[in-house]
Amino acid sequence: MDLFDQSGADNLSRRAPLAERLRPKTLGEVVGQAHLTGEGGPLGAVVRRGRIGSLVLWGPPGTGKTTLARVLAGTVEEEFVPLSAVTSGVKDLRGALDEARERLKFRDRGTLLFVDEVHRFNKAQQDALLPALEEGLVDFIGATTENPSFEVTAPLLSRSRVLRLRPLAEEDLNSLLGRGLEELGVSISDDGREYLLSLAGGDGRRMLNALEVAAAGTRRVEAADVERAVGQRAPRYGREEHYDVISAFIKSVRGGDPDAALHYLARMLEAGEDPVFVARRLVILASEDIGNADPHGLPLAVAATEAVRLIGMPEGRIPLAQATTYLASTAKSNAAYAGINAALDEVRRGGTPEVPLFLRNSRTDLMKREGYGAGYRYAHDDAPEGMNDHYMPEELRNRIYYEPKESGSEAEVKARLERWRKQREKREQSRGD
Numbered sequence: 001m002d003l004f005d006q007s008g009a010d011n012l013s014r015r016a017p018l019a020e021r022l023r024p025k026t027l028g029e030v031v032g033q034a035h036l037t038g039e040g041g042p043l044g045a046v047v048r049r050g051r052i053g054s055l056v057l058w059g060p061p062g063t064g065k066t067t068l069a070r071v072l073a074g075t076v077e078e079e080f081v082p083l084s085a086v087t088s089g090v091k092d093l094r095g096a097l098d099e100a101r102e103r104l105k106f107r108d109r110g111t112l113l114f115v116d117e118v119h120r121f122n123k124a125q126q127d128a129l130l131p132a133l134e135e136g137l138v139d140f141i142g143a144t145t146e147n148p149s150f151e152v153t154a155p156l157l158s159r160s161r162v163l164r165l166r167p168l169a170e171e172d173l174n175s176l177l178g179r180g181l182e183e184l185g186v187s188i189s190d191d192g193r194e195y196l197l198s199l200a201g202g203d204g205r206r207m208l209n210a211l212e213v214a215a216a217g218t219r220r221v222e223a224a225d226v227e228r229a230v231g232q233r234a235p236r237y238g239r240e241e242h243y244d245v246i247s248a249f250i251k252s253v254r255g256g257d258p259d260a261a262l263h264y265l266a267r268m269l270e271a272g273e274d275p276v277f278v279a280r281r282l283v284i285l286a287s288e289d290i291g292n293a294d295p296h297g298l299p300l301a302v303a304a305t306e307a308v309r310l311i312g313m314p315e316g317r318i319p320l321a322q323a324t325t326y327l328a329s330t331a332k333s334n335a336a337y338a339g340i341n342a343a344l345d346e347v348r349r350g351g352t353p354e355v356p357l358f359l360r361n362s363r364t365d366l367m368k369r370e371g372y373g374a375g376y377r378y379a380h381d382d383a384p385e386g387m388n389d390h391y392m393p394e395e396l397r398n399r400i401y402y403e404p405k406e407s408g409s410e411a412e413v414k415a416r417l418e419r420w421r422k423q424r425e426k427r428e429q430s431r432g433d
Contacts, residue, residue: 018212019205022179023067025074031179031204032172033064033165042163043068047075052112052139056148056157059165060312062203065143066116068165073112078139079103081113085120090128100138111138118142119151126153133159147310167202167312176204177211186215191223198272199230201313242273249324250281254289258328265317265324275316279305282323293333293408300326331408339402346399353393390424 024030027037027047036043046052052072057065066082073080081096100111113132115121132138133156140160144151148162168176177196181188188196192214200207213229214221249264268278279301286301304323308316362372390397404414 017209018180018183019208022176022183022208024071027071027075030064030067030071031176032168033068036068036163036165042161043072046072050076052076052078052141054133054140054160056118056142056144056152056160056162057165058144058146058148058162060145060167060202062200062205062207063165063167064204065165066114069112069114069141069143072141073114076110076112076139078110078112081111081138083113083115085115085117085125088115090125093125093128097132097137100132104137113138113140115140115142117144119144119146119148123153126156130155130159145312168200168204169202170197173197173200173202173204173207177207180208180211181221184212184215186219186221188221189223192221192226195223195226199226201272245271246273246278246281249278250285253282253285253324253328254332256328256332258325261324261328262321265320269313269317269320275308275313275320276305278320279308279323282320282327286327288337289332289334290327290330291333291336291410292404292413293331293410295409297327297330331410333405333407333410335402335404335410342401346396346401351396353395356391356393359391 027043030037035041038044046055057068059065069082070080079100081100083092083096096111096113100113103109103111113129115129118126129140133140142152142156142160148157152160174193174197177188177193188211196207196211196214199210210226210230211221214225218225245264245267249261249268252258252260252264265278269275283298283301283305286297290297301323304319307319311319357371358375360367360372362368362374368374392399402417404410404417406414
């Protein structure tokens, strides 16, 4: 490269977007994705082996899929050939493979073929890759924001290792933001930092792009600069507001107001709240505030949490809304929650008398001679009439922790338990007579 070529390259580099200028060159410089790049991670093994093979990187936008592909290509000293599945067809793909063959034949240099948004390739386009992968002509990395199980063909998927990239955590975003501020030679206010981090939603590229625009013409970036840069009003969602809004959300669901719950859910999501955090709170609520009044609530909340993890945002808002409205609209009971708390209080106060002999496990002949397990009746043999009279230690014989409510399915539970208690009392009275 001569002097003029170098000058042109330097000028081009300075004109590149901030996210491009900060793109890491080594795995050690990559922010986030430590489960992939850290010690014992799969990408470290790829580097040590010196051969990439076939990978599918699956994750939300701005999490480093292209960056990792470029870093890996440099690490194993292969030619990095990027294609976009949006703009490339079979002809472009075959042309890239022909060039890879020539490169290997005449220059003894391998090729890393990177296909961005590989899920946009149709079946014929994905199938066109297979012969090159089978003969080892190229190493391959496909990047996708969609679930590969649904969007990548089975033959290509079976030849590839799928690696899941996670949205960047706040700690990772802060680290990346620090690099961006240093590169631009500017500082940022606490409000500006908080707004940028909430705006990012785990997307490092989005945050850096917003920072670059906001920093134009200023030495200190304020929240108002970020607001102007993104054309979006900064949501009022500081640390205190975080606790206020999640509290209002939970209380709205508990109180049976699905509309208010959706309002607060929307405020959290728009402000960049972690959707998995919201989903976990719904799982807790489903047991604490709904419980046996509607036993379907807990599996629904768990399913919504898994769905959010699986599909990410923005589509994750849909299962969150479904779970929110269902839980807000169904019967409520905190009886299980109150019951375990009452039992724990008793135990912590020293309420731990000996386990009745008939309930103990008679593991040895000595234990049997001591009366362990004697008189125990197996409930399934003749339940409920033949059930044991009581299971509590004698000192706590009449203690009740779980008090079902006349709400939803728990009303049936309450009636059943009351019937069983009366049967026990009747048997005890008959023995006393």
